Amino acid sequence: MAFEFLKANIEQQKARARYRARQCAAEQCGREVTINNKQYLNFSSNDYLGLNHHSEINKALQEGADRFGTCASGSSLITGYSYAHQALENDICDWLNKPKCLLFASGFSANTAMMQALGNKDSHLYLDKLSHASLIDGALASDAKVKRFLHNDTEQLSRLLNKSQTKTAIKEINNIIVSEGVFSMDGDKANVIELATIAKQYHAMLYLDDAHSIGVVGEKGEGSSANADIDVVMATFGKALATSGAFVACDEALADYLINFSRHYIYSTAISPALAWATKKSIELAQKERWRRIKIQELSLLLTSKLSDKVKLIQSASSIHAIVIGDETSTLDVCQKLRDKGIWLTAIRPPTVPTNSSRLRVTITASHKDKDINYLAKCINEVVR
Ligand SMILES: Cc1ncc(COP(=O)(O)O)c(C=O)c1O
Known part of the structure; x- marks a missing residue:
């Protein structure tokens, strides 16, 4: 049947x-x-x-709803991108010291979008074995060659990159190293300094999922960026920041590419502007408290x-x-x-x-x-x- x-x-x-x-x-x-x-x-x-139910965030949510509405009423490329989104993006850029930031409906969507956007046919994605389901799904649905390295095993990662270097001129391949800052089910950290060094050595891009680091790691809660230079940082608002949605912080070229080619970004309603305004407040509190x-x-x-x-x-x-x-x-x-x-x-x-x-x-x-x-x-x- x-x-x-x-x-x-x-x-x-x-x-x-x-x-x-x-x-x-x-x-x-x-x-x-x-x-x-x-x-x-x-x-x-x-x-x-412990920011959920914080009175200042609730107040900002109400103010955001009054000023910008509860709904974006469109995708970011139509009319959905509002002052509330722009102001939140700017705060995140300052916080993480990154030139550009884009907002996504969820961390799952952001990771999937990024693996698909970066994973073209000339790309190799190197994922830590304990990477989140959204990274794995996104990577496997991309056109890239996907390789998994043992959890936090930077020696194996180097060996894999080295092997691929001997086969092809490294500069012809888009190598992307993917890890979580703090791993969701084990709670241990990636060695981001070593990952950043390996990324430089092999002309690779370092992509970090900071879902469980944002707000928690770093003097101002800026996550893994406190410890190393990371090319692309994704983090969700639905955990330490106590709202909902996610961001990707990166350079100008990648942001421009995503706005033009990321189907998740282009064909999805922008996050609630009220929630974006509330998230701005929660980031302010996370930084100073x-x-x-x-x-x-x-x-x-x-x-x-x-x-x-x-x-x-x-x-x-x-x-x-x-x-x-x-x-x-x-x-x-x-x-x-x-x-x-x-x-x-x-x-x-x-x-x-x-x-x-x-x-x-x-x-x-x-x-x-x-x-x-x-x-x-x-x-x-x-x-x-
Ligand atoms: C490491 C990691 N990345 C991404 C996500 C997805 O984030 P969101 O809940 O915003 O979809 C989660 C959440 O469960 C997570 O633990």
Whole structure:
């Protein structure tokens, strides 16, 4: 019968303990979430800086709606590009010290757009093995040759580039190195200084997805750009910046190319101008309220110090702390036990992470308190064996 795969694939997911269902949150902030009339301590939120519900951002959203409207009413190349978008782009250029910036509807769309735009038939895309699904999908849908290097293995990356150099004159190939600044499921950082050096050596372009670094890394929360010269930076507004949408910061030539050739950019309604105006405010707060970044670091150290030796924590220098449990069923079991104790942690299972590395992905935000972390560590120590 036609479309039998719909049910069959769902049954298979269930049998493998990989079935996913949404949970409707009645209320949530970085620290707490209410689901099915029960309040939990929330350790699954990407509101890293605790800016969601900030009164100044809400006020800017209202002001943006009043001045520019809730909807752009067109794509950026028709009439959708407004003063609110331009002002936000300018702030991002100043923040990251980049000549140009373009806004996209989401990080997923931005990454896909960029891989397709940069990946022409004379391009080689070198992706870190743990790159986000949107980078992989975009790369595989492009005309480029796609190569994956082992996670954070810059030696293997150099070897791959070197091998391709011996086959073809390197300047004839468009080499693009793609990595995340902070990796979404492990929370560890890329060595961006080394990546930038390798990029220079092989005349490659360095593309960084800073979804989990923006706001969190750098003196002013500018992300990986604080540490090295990066050719193209993509970051989403939907995590530390507490709004929605994404940006790509790059040089003039690439921005001009995207405006003319990126189908995602050309054929999509520009982001809500009200939201762009609100994002401008959240970037201002992220830059000046350094205490939020310091708090994340302090609470992260507290968590590490309180977890018992039997808990397998991946080393991290970000808001994300991954505790690898192993198989799907055991991970779901640990999550349920934590839920019974009033802690909300979503189990991260394959295909999001490799087989047998299902995990708890703990996110620490600036709105958590010491007592929350102490309680979390105590509960994890009790339920993880
Ligand atoms: C590393 C990374 N890149 C891109 C995205 C996509 O961003 P957005 O949620 O804005 O589509 C995510 C979000 O899940 C992410 O973790």
